[in-house]
Amino acid sequence: MLIKNPVMAVTHLTPAIGARVEIGVDAMLSGDYADEIRSLLEARGVLVFPGVSLSDEQQVVFTGTIGEQIDEFSGTVPENGVRERIYKVSLDENVARTAKSLRNSFFWHLDGSMAEVPIFASILSAKRLSDTGGDTEFCSTYAAYDALPELEKAALEHLRVVHAAWALQRNADPEPSYADFKRQRSGPSRSQPLVWKHRSGRKSLVIGATAAYVEGMDYLDSLDLLVRLRDWATQPQFVYRHRWSIGDTVMWDNSGTLHRALPYAADSGRLMHRTVLKGDEPFDCA
Numbered sequence: 001m002l003i004k005n006p007v008m009a010v011t012h013l014t015p016a017i018g019a020r021v022e023i024g025v026d027a028m029l030s031g032d033y034a035d036e037i038r039s040l041l042e043a044r045g046v047l048v049f050p051g052v053s054l055s056d057e058q059q060v061v062f063t064g065t066i067g068e069q070i071d072e073f074s075g076t077v078p079e080n081g082v083r084e085r086i087y088k089v090s091l092d093e094n095v096a097r098t099a100k101s102l103r104n105s106f107f108w109h110l111d112g113s114m115a116e117v118p119i120f121a122s123i124l125s126a127k128r129l130s131d132t133g134g135d136t137e138f139c140s141t142y143a144a145y146d147a148l149p150e151l152e153k154a155a156l157e158h159l160r161v162v163h164a165a166w167a168l169q170r171n172a173d174p175e176p177s178y179a180d181f182k183r184q185r186s187g188p189s190r191s192q193p194l195v196w197k198h199r200s201g202r203k204s205l206v207i208g209a210t211a212a213y214v215e216g217m218d219y220l221d222s223l224d225l226l227v228r229l230r231d232w233a234t235q236p237q238f239v240y241r242h243r244w245s246i247g248d249t250v251m252w253d254n255s256g257t258l259h260r261a262l263p264y265a266a267d268s269g270r271l272m273h274r275t276v277l278k279g280d281e282p283f284d285c286a
């Protein structure tokens, strides 16, 4: 037990990543512990609030205590143009318009890797679970970077990686029609530093399933490096795997982690409700 006061008890889930936070819902929503929770999130990467069973309204209130919430579209902009406070994470197309693209969440990624400023954090609450699969894994890209040999850190320092929608989509759709490939290719893409130098002075790796190639490097050498670094960062000592129970809320620092869902069936009923927090740190902030 690392922090124990009358309202909040914190235990580490693994040495490198994750903390379990036991706190009453009233205290969680009060905002009185928001600074402590945010600091803990930045330090541990993932926070698990077991069995708090937040309603949608409570999740929105909690999110607002930690930072500025961004409302989302579940995929394409709906006809009424109204963004949603609660984004439904489901592979069932009758529940979420994004169901098809959510299959990409089976691959290690960070959210917003093609944006100038990615979201800071996501908060997921488990509403329904799949009988098989559906755990969520997180790896610390801070811890993975820190553990690299110093010579390698120096070699990676100035490299830039193009992150692209087509690279992600080819995981779920490896043999697209040419028309589909043209559509994927015209999707978002952006050059990002391989090593994110945060304002705090910490450094993390910007890798994952959207990483298409390293700029200025032979294509195969570039894939070699990206595969090796993803394999490095997702070793067991950098990973926390969350086995969900209904009512759990899990929050992660998107700027220092990768995440993925372990595969589950589209008709399994699995449903998570998500809120996200706006980021204020561009990848290029050094």
Ligand SMILES: [Fe+2]
Residues within 6 Å of the ligand: 105, 109, 110, 111, 259
């Ligand atoms: Fe994601």
